[in-house]
Amino acid sequence: MKPYTGLIAFYWVKIVLLMYIGFQLQPTHWPGHLVMILTIIGPVMLLFSVPLFTPDRLRKWVFPALLFLITFWMYAHLLYYRFYEDFMTLTIFLQIGNVGGLSRSTWELFSPWDLLLFIDIFVIGWAMFKKETFQLPPKKRYLGVASLLTITMLAAGLLYKPYVLTENYNRTQFVQTMSLFTYQWFDVGHSIRSPLFKWMSDPGDAEPMQAYVKEQEKETTEWFGEAEGMNVVFIGLESVQNFVLDMEVDDQEVTPFLNEIKDESFYFSNIYEQTAQGKSSDAEFMIDTGLYPLDGGSVFVRRPDNAFHGLPEILGNYQSAVFHGNERSFWNRTEMYDTLGYDHFFSERDYKVTEENSVNYGLEDRHFFEQSVPKLKELDTPYLAKFITLTNHFPFLLHEEDQTFETDVTSEPVVNRYLSTVHYLDQSVETFMEKLKKQGLYENTMFVLYGDHYGISTEYEEGLFELLDQPETTFSHIKNQRVPVLIHIPGLQGEAFDEVAGQIDIRATVLHLLGKRSANYMSYSENLLTRQHDAFVTFRNGNYISESTMYIKGQCLDTEKGTPLSNQDCEEGRSKARSELQLSDQVIKGDWLRYKD
Numbered sequence: 001m002k003p004y005t006g007l008i009a010f011y012w013v014k015i016v017l018l019m020y021i022g023f024q025l026q027p028t029h030w031p032g033h034l035v036m037i038l039t040i041i042g043p044v045m046l047l048f049s050v051p052l053f054t055p056d057r058l059r060k061w062v063f064p065a066l067l068f069l070i071t072f073w074m075y076a077h078l079l080y081y082r083f084y085e086d087f088m089t090l091t092i093f094l095q096i097g098n099v100g101g102l103s104r105s106t107w108e109l110f111s112p113w114d115l116l117l118f119i120d121i122f123v124i125g126w127a128m129f130k131k132e133t134f135q136l137p138p139k140k141r142y143l144g145v146a147s148l149l150t151i152t153m154l155a156a157g158l159l160y161k162p163y164v165l166t167e168n169y170n171r172t173q174f175v176q177t178m179s180l181f182t183y184q185w186f187d188v189g190h191s192i193r194s195p196l197f198k199w200m201s202d203p204g205d206a207e208p209m210q211a212y213v214k215e216q217e218k219e220t221t222e223w224f225g226e227a228e229g230m231n232v233v234f235i236g237l238e239s240v241q242n243f244v245l246d247m248e249v250d251d252q253e254v255t256p257f258l259n260e261i262k263d264e265s266f267y268f269s270n271i272y273e274q275t276a277q278g279k280s281s282d283a284e285f286m287i288d289t290g291l292y293p294l295d296g297g298s299v300f301v302r303r304p305d306n307a308f309h310g311l312p313e314i315l316g317n318y319q320s321a322v323f324h325g326n327e328r329s330f331w332n333r334t335e336m337y338d339t340l341g342y343d344h345f346f347s348e349r350d351y352k353v354t355e356e357n358s359v360n361y362g363l364e365d366r367h368f369f370e371q372s373v374p375k376l377k378e379l380d381t382p383y384l385a386k387f388i389t390l391t392n393h394f395p396f397l398l399h400e401e402d403q404t405f406e407t408d409v410t411s412e413p414v415v416n417r418y419l420s421t422v423h424y425l426d427q428s429v430e431t432f433m434e435k436l437k438k439q440g441l442y443e444n445t446m447f448v449l450y451g452d453h454y455g456i457s458t459e460y461e462e463g464l465f466e467l468l469d470q471p472e473t474t475f476s477h478i479k480n481q482r483v484p485v486l487i488h489i490p491g492l493q494g495e496a497f498d499e500v501a502g503q504i505d506i507r508a509t510v511l512h513l514l515g516k517r518s519a520n521y522m523s524y525s526e527n528l529l530t531r532q533h534d535a536f537v538t539f540r541n542g543n544y545i546s547e548s549t550m551y552i553k554g555q556c557l558d559t560e561k562g563t564p565l566s567n568q569d570c571e572e573g574r575s576k577a578r579s580e581l582q583l584s585d586q587v588i589k590g591d592w593l594r595y596k597d
Contacts, residue, residue: 004137008048015040022078025176028554035160036176042150043181049146052139067121075117082109082459083394087171087183090191091297092277108395154178169295169581170541194589201590208583209522209592221529225515227446227489234386234448235429236283238393239455242269242482243468244422249409254423257430265488267496268528273483274502275453276540280388281331283452286504288340290523292584293540299588300336307594309521310340311384314511319343319380323372324388325351325363346375359399365391365425369432377439389425392455396421412463418455443490448510450503451483475562478552500547501528502537522587522596524580536576544577
């Protein structure tokens with residue numbers, strides 16, 4: 001008979017190694033390492049109490065099933081973390097189709113070393129087949145010890161990070177402090193409790209929102225109303241990060257068209273992406289509503305029945321449409337666009353999609369734009385149109401005939417392919433703009449081009465550091481999370497802005513140029529044209545960046561130099577980020593906008 005404690009110790013070590021090697025979690029101080037290691041043991045013991053309370057005749061089946069479920073669950077988190085640098089929530093697990101399913105994107109994340117995670121299942125399964133048994137401890141004593149260890153270690157975690165429960169949107173911090181198992185239990189409870197916020201809220205709860213709206217600034221600039229009455233065309237540049245602009249590789253520009261048009265546009269070079277688990281849908285949500293994404297899952301999926309003040313409602317007499325060459329059910333766009341007030345949604349079913357003109361997630365961008373022009377021409381003017389591109393999506397694939405920018409400039413194939421698909425997207429946008437000029441749809445239109453989120457995840461970031469000749473630091477990482485934002489009004493002189501800002505600020509800027517005053521709406525969007533040097537960017541995980549300090553991955557840094565500062569220097573910023581996220585969450589979860597005056 002094998003000692004049961006030996007099995008538990010083995011799984012404890014296995015999970016600790018997964019934290020350090022798989023997820024590459026690195027607490028910033030030695031107490032953090034101690035807490036991360038010790039908080040795992042209690043939940044592991046509790047999980048392994050299940051076979052103890054199982055009838056003898058079923059134990060031989062329950063035991064391997066438990067081991068398999070634990071390992072499969074950890075592996076699902078690992079694959080998700082490799083690309084999104086985040087842990088799955090229950091809502092994301094239930095929306096697994098929206099994160100790619102078992103597509104090429106997922107297969108790209110597999111590693112042969114991953115098989116080591118499953119070896120123990122086969123070894124223990126074989127041992128049980130050979131009728132090897134474990135010496136089971138007394139049930140009540142075992143459960144008592146497991147419960148005591150769990151409570152004690154979690155209490156130690158709370159002493160180390162008192163804010164960990166109120167900052168539960170910072171999932172990496174939560175896992176490091178309370179263990180992956182505790183995080184999952186907490187998340188399930190949070191997901192079950194979340195719908196109750198709406199049912200239990202009343203108009204009086206919305207007073208903090210009303211007070212915030214009254215405090216918003218109403219400053220204007222010389223450009224107020226510059227695009228009044230013009231059509232508005234948004235172009236979501238899938239996965240485009242700002243570093244590709246003005247970059248040359250092998251004596252060839254990566255984005256020649258964007259480089260050219262930015263000199264004739266309002267170009268914002270210091271915009272940080274602020275998406276969470278909803279990625280592209282989060283970017284759309286922020287631009288449409290000026291609210292932050294939810295802490296878990298996508299607002300598009302979780303709250304499509306809420307009241308929101310979307311751009312179609314604010315613009316009033318504009319006919320509105322969204323163009324996207326993917327399935328209309330992806331991210332629950334059909335329902336959410338209806339909620340936001342869009343008149344039309346042209347999706348995959350409205351395009352001619354063949355094996356030859358589609359790749360990866362759907363219709364190639366060049367064909368997407370080409371087939372969209374006639375549809376755009378049918379809209380009544382003025383119109384609000386959103387074009388959501390697809391081709392520059394991980395794992396960055398192209399048909400051979402579309403490869404006009406092949407390079408092996410880095411040792412990471414994913415980064416090399418990324419440069420190629422970004423170049424393809426740049427060419428596609430240029431062709432689209434030329435077609436609009438020929439059709440007479442260009443001159444009276446304001447174009448808003450924006451990167452929706454990062455393309456190169458931390459799993460492949462070593463290749464990006466190689467490309468940019470950067471040190472592998474947290475400071476380099478966060479600087480690379482900037483996305484391009486260009487607002488192009490034909491005939492208007494371009495201007496560059498380098499103030500720190502976020503994607504959420506696109507909304508207020510567009511409304512300002514259209515001559516619409518946005519101060520009467522609940523929104524965290526600030527006008528990029530009046531952005532001050534005390535600017536502040538809040539991230540969904542509670543991190544932030546200001547003109548002087550930033551708090552990223554548990555480190556307080558100088559924004560300009562990246563040098564370490566005392567965590568106390570970032571406490572005020574962290575408090576502000578917490579307040580903004582909490583109010584935004586309350587507005588969404590309580591559906592407070594239905595009470596808006």
